[in-house]
Amino acid sequence: MGNNWIKTSKGVFKALVLIVLATHYTTLPAQTPDQAADAAVIRKIYDQALTDGLCYPWLHDLCFDVGHRLSGSIGAEKAVRWSKAVLDTIGLDSVWLQPVMVPHWERGAAEEVLVIGTKKRAGIRLDALALGGSVSTNDKTLSGEVVEVTSWQELDDLGERGIRGKIVFYNRPMDPTKIRTFEAYGGAVDQRVHGAARAAKYGATGVLVRSMGLRLDDYPHTGTLRYDTTVTSIPAVAISTNAAERLSALLQTESTARVSMKLDCRTLPDVLSYNVIGEIRGSEFPDQVILVGGHLDSWDVGHGAHDDGAGCTQSMDVLRYFRQMGYKPRHTIRCVLFMNEENGLRGGQEYAREAERKGEFHVCAIESDAGGFTPRGFGFDAEESVLNKFFEKVAAHQSLLEPYGLKLAKGGSGADISPLKGQKGLLSGFSPDSQRYFDYHHTAADVFEAVSKRELELGAGSMAALVYLLDKYGL
Amino acid sequence: MGNNWIKTSKGVFKALVLIVLATHYTTLPAQTPDQAADAAVIRKIYDQALTDGLCYPWLHDLCFDVGHRLSGSIGAEKAVRWSKAVLDTIGLDSVWLQPVMVPHWERGAAEEVLVIGTKKRAGIRLDALALGGSVSTNDKTLSGEVVEVTSWQELDDLGERGIRGKIVFYNRPMDPTKIRTFEAYGGAVDQRVHGAARAAKYGATGVLVRSMGLRLDDYPHTGTLRYDTTVTSIPAVAISTNAAERLSALLQTESTARVSMKLDCRTLPDVLSYNVIGEIRGSEFPDQVILVGGHLDSWDVGHGAHDDGAGCTQSMDVLRYFRQMGYKPRHTIRCVLFMNEENGLRGGQEYAREAERKGEFHVCAIESDAGGFTPRGFGFDAEESVLNKFFEKVAAHQSLLEPYGLKLAKGGSGADISPLKGQKGLLSGFSPDSQRYFDYHHTAADVFEAVSKRELELGAGSMAALVYLLDKYGL
Numbered sequence: 002m003g004n005n006w007i008k009t010s011k012g013v014f015k016a017l018v019l020i021v022l023a024t025h026y027t028t029l030p031a032q033t034p035d036q037a038a039d040a041a042v043i044r045k046i047y048d049q050a051l052t053d054g055l056c057y058p059w060l061h062d063l064c065f066d067v068g069h070r071l072s073g074s075i076g077a078e079k080a081v082r083w084s085k086a087v088l089d090t091i092g093l094d095s096v097w098l099q100p101v102m103v104p105h106w107e108r109g110a111a112e113e114v115l116v117i118g119t120k121k122r123a124g125i126r127l128d129a130l131a132l133g134g135s136v137s138t139n140d141k142t143l144s145g146e147v148v149e150v151t152s153w154q155e156l157d158d159l160g161e162r163g164i165r166g167k168i169v170f171y172n173r174p175m176d177p178t179k180i181r182t183f184e185a186y187g188g189a190v191d192q193r194v195h196g197a198a199r200a201a202k203y204g205a206t207g208v209l210v211r212s213m214g215l216r217l218d219d220y221p222h223t224g225t226l227r228y229d230t231t232v233t234s235i236p237a238v239a240i241s242t243n244a245a246e247r248l249s250a251l252l253q254t255e256s257t258a259r260v261s262m263k264l265d266c267r268t269l270p271d272v273l274s275y276n277v278i279g280e281i282r283g284s285e286f287p288d289q290v291i292l293v294g295g296h297l298d299s300w301d302v303g304h305g306a307h308d309d310g311a312g313c314t315q316s317m318d319v320l321r322y323f324r325q326m327g328y329k330p331r332h333t334i335r336c337v338l339f340m341n342e343e344n345g346l347r348g349g350q351e352y353a354r355e356a357e358r359k360g361e362f363h364v365c366a367i368e369s370d371a372g373g374f375t376p377r378g379f380g381f382d383a384e385e386s387v388l389n390k391f392f393e394k395v396a397a398h399q400s401l402l403e404p405y406g407l408k409l410a411k412g413g414s415g416a417d418i419s420p421l422k423g424q425k426g427l428l429s430g431f432s433p434d435s436q437r438y439f440d441y442h443h444t445a446a447d448v449f450e451a452v453s454k455r456e457l458e459l460g461a462g463s464m465a466a467l468v469y470l471l472d473k474y475g476l
Numbered sequence: 477m478g479n480n481w482i483k484t485s486k487g488v489f490k491a492l493v494l495i496v497l498a499t500h501y502t503t504l505p506a507q508t509p510d511q512a513a514d515a516a517v518i519r520k521i522y523d524q525a526l527t528d529g530l531c532y533p534w535l536h537d538l539c540f541d542v543g544h545r546l547s548g549s550i551g552a553e554k555a556v557r558w559s560k561a562v563l564d565t566i567g568l569d570s571v572w573l574q575p576v577m578v579p580h581w582e583r584g585a586a587e588e589v590l591v592i593g594t595k596k597r598a599g600i601r602l603d604a605l606a607l608g609g610s611v612s613t614n615d616k617t618l619s620g621e622v623v624e625v626t627s628w629q630e631l632d633d634l635g636e637r638g639i640r641g642k643i644v645f646y647n648r649p650m651d652p653t654k655i656r657t658f659e660a661y662g663g664a665v666d667q668r669v670h671g672a673a674r675a676a677k678y679g680a681t682g683v684l685v686r687s688m689g690l691r692l693d694d695y696p697h698t699g700t701l702r703y704d705t706t707v708t709s710i711p712a713v714a715i716s717t718n719a720a721e722r723l724s725a726l727l728q729t730e731s732t733a734r735v736s737m738k739l740d741c742r743t744l745p746d747v748l749s750y751n752v753i754g755e756i757r758g759s760e761f762p763d764q765v766i767l768v769g770g771h772l773d774s775w776d777v778g779h780g781a782h783d784d785g786a787g788c789t790q791s792m793d794v795l796r797y798f799r800q801m802g803y804k805p806r807h808t809i810r811c812v813l814f815m816n817e818e819n820g821l822r823g824g825q826e827y828a829r830e831a832e833r834k835g836e837f838h839v840c841a842i843e844s845d846a847g848g849f850t851p852r853g854f855g856f857d858a859e860e861s862v863l864n865k866f867f868e869k870v871a872a873h874q875s876l877l878e879p880y881g882l883k884l885a886k887g888g889s890g891a892d893i894s895p896l897k898g899q900k901g902l903l904s905g906f907s908p909d910s911q912r913y914f915d916y917h918h919t920a921a922d923v924f925e926a927v928s929k930r931e932l933e934l935g936a937g938s939m940a941a942l943v944y945l946l947d948k949y950g951l
Binding site: 047048051052177178180182215216375377404405406434436437440453454455456459 | 522523526527652653655657690691850852879880881909911912915928929930931934
């Protein structure tokens with residue numbers, strides 16, 4: 002797009018094109034004085050986010066000074082210290098650490114997964130990452146024939162006869178026709194979560210899983226698996242989508258193809274870690290909490306920038322905006338950085354238990370854990386009666402959020418806040434554009450550089466705007 | 477975001493979270509049979525775009541085999557041949573070249589812009605690109621004191637006294653608080669377009685313009701300027717936002733700071749070039765055209781991937797989808813790749829003249845020239861009566877587009893199609909997410925790798941879906 006207003010006649014028109022294009026989503030309906038006041042506060046929140054935000058430089062430090070931070074690791078310990086120290090600088094009423102015992106799994110030495118026993122491809126390396134929680138190959142190299150399946154049905158049809166002693170290769174891709182990529186993820190991730198357990202039942206010696214990504218590239222995507230305690234736990238790795246395509250093609254032509262894998266992973270005793278929490282006390286309802294949060298832990302590759310450094314630094318900045326604005330909330334506004342979302346959810350469970358003990362009620366818990374992309378809206382989950390009340394009292398004001406491209410809809414939440422469901426408050430999931438999320442999710446590509454400053458800041462502003470409406474109109 | 481369904485209880489819930497989150501924007505309202513049929517066609521269009529699309533590999537070839545392609549350059553010539561050859565492969569009813577004479581400006585040797593005459597920063601290079609159309613420094617090095625201004629008022633207040641013999645530095649940033657970035661662009665680009673002419677009036681010898689970008693980085697953004705024929709044309713360069721910040725800081729402390737610049741640009745005689753056009757003839761209304769297009773030319777840096785390789789390859793793929801589907805349109809569906817949008821609009825003007833001569837009516841002309849990002853909707857421009865008719869007859873069906881995140885709104889169009897305004901048909905601008913567009917616009921960073929395959933394909937699908945509704949419900 003250029004500037005054809007270098008010719009005046011057209012110039013005027015193109016200027017118009019630009020401005021109209023720029024504003025056609027941002028015209029407000031006629032407002033009551035009260036709406037106008039709300040609109041002004043929300044505008045001020047976004048102005049701060051876009052001109053004075055700290056979530057982006059904070060994300061930089063989290064990515065480069067701390068780095069990735071799987072539960073139980075030194076990185077996770079550093080992340081706890083770092084985020085506590087940052088929260089201590091923004092003038093909150095209190096900042097504290099909430100102890101929680103977390104699992105401690107280590108990848109160990111880099112995985113080695115090779116194609117062997119073929120003429121064409123012998124010795125080529127398949128880009129791979131052990132799945133979180135996988136057992137090792139016991140200092141040996143595991144090798145075997147490969148059986149490719151794309152459905153549980155195929156697996157069951159092969160049965161013990163077709164599978165015993167072999168390595169099962171799960172190669173059902175995420176469905177690219179799903180417009181919301183989380184739906185495509187939900188339709189494929191069962192292979193990663195349950196593949197090892199179900200193959201082991203038939204005597205498989207190991208599994209390869211096609212990475213959970215929509216793009217063809219060389220990044221393996223790790224993530225948690227779930228073993229079945231009634232059968233042997235077998236080694237499991239994710240291979241990149243390119244590697245999966247290559248292996249699949251090879252198996253068509255060279256039935257003798259075998260794969261060897263060497264994994265060095267181990268699970269160590271649980272480790273003491275923490276949820277990191279800061280809050281601004283509510284003036285009217287100190288025991289009624291509006292929570293914003295994300296998870297502080299990440300997988301052990303890349304920076305964990307989108308997953309979920311973005312959600313953490315956005316949540317921290319939300320509280321800072323209110324402090325900067327001198328806003329006195331009626332309810333307690335709390336930022337919670339949960340530990341261990343990726344491989345246990347211990348932080349979220351402990352947080353809910355503690356809230357129960359203290360008799361705190363969470364009016365709404367908002368989680369940002371879908372990446373630092375352009376905001377599209379928020380999903381809400383609660384009992385029907387609570388949900389309806391919210392849509393009458395708060396969402397009634399959502400025209401105030403439309404200029405910012407936000408839509409409030411029923412359905413959607415977050416993993417860390419899910420244990421709060423028993424409280425019968427609202428649960429909300431921040432819902433940014435999802436198209437690129439699975440290009441980075443659980444990979445070495447999830448780095449600081451993959452996050453857009455503006456998109457991250459717009460997300461933080463959106464979360465703060467929702468918190469403001471919740472605080473003002475309550476339930 | 478991980479998978480807390482590693483614990484079955486939570487597993488079920490998280491699966492729910494994912495799916496609900498995934499679907500809460502994609503539930504259709506109750507439909508008539510006719511709507512259901514339309515919904516099925518639109519779904520089929522997106523399925524093709526997302527599973528069988530060619531816009532992404534085409535964009536790859538345009539970027540790597542052709543490269544950037546400013547009007548009059550060898551690149552532009554190659555782009556014409558390349559796109560004609562591709563259109564010839566997709567079984568259209570006709571493909572042709574429409575001759576048009578275009579300007580031919582060349583950058584020549586790389587710009588050299590240095591800070592001189594200071595202790596601290598002497599000799600440091602400012603990342604710069606000559607503005608399109610700029611005159612050279614006549615094989616000499618131009619140097620002078622620098623006067624920084626951030627408004628036309630400041631310029632006028634300085635006047636001849638403060639400006640004669642100096643280099644004017646325009647340093648008004650794009651406004652980051654505008655949610656739609658095109659609005660921020662519209663509010664700053666006057667410095668680039670008119671800065672040289674207005675400074676020359678006061679006797680300036682050259683101008684530096686802060687790049688039109690929202691991010692602080694080292695990429696200068698080129699783009700067109702407009703000289704005033706009544707005053708001398710002076711050399712003009714854009715400097716990166718980082719360079720602008722550095723220079724501005726320096727000027728605070730070292731008033732003796734000077735800048736030297738050497739530009740090698742020249743304007744050559746006009747060159748014969750072409751709009752590249754392909755169409756599927758309409759069965760009922762062959763002389764009534766639904767146009768999809770973008771501009772084939774680009775600036776002479778990077779790949780011109782978002783601006784506007786994306787719009788070109790999307791438009792080409794739209795016609796291919798209909799052919800693949802065996803769809804017989806009632807109106808003629810035409811893809812137009814316009815030449816010379818960036819520095820003249822000659823292609824758009826010639827196209828409109830020719831359409832006039834042939835007595836063709838354009839029901840709607842849709843331009844994609846805002847980048848290959850996630851689709852948000854379309855803007856429409858026309859006479860009030862036409863616009864209202866459209867919103868009654870076609871936009872009435874926009875609930876069919878909501879599952880794909882699309883919104884149809886009044887206002888917005890495109891530069892190349894603007895000369896068709898006289899025809900009293902509809903003009904439409906495809907409106908993708910705008911947050912990252914000005915990270916790439918007119919820079920060396922606008923490369924193939926900056927485009928997401930899915931986002932590009934979703935845009936092409938969205939354009940085809942709109943064309944389908946226009947073809948079915950007409951005006």
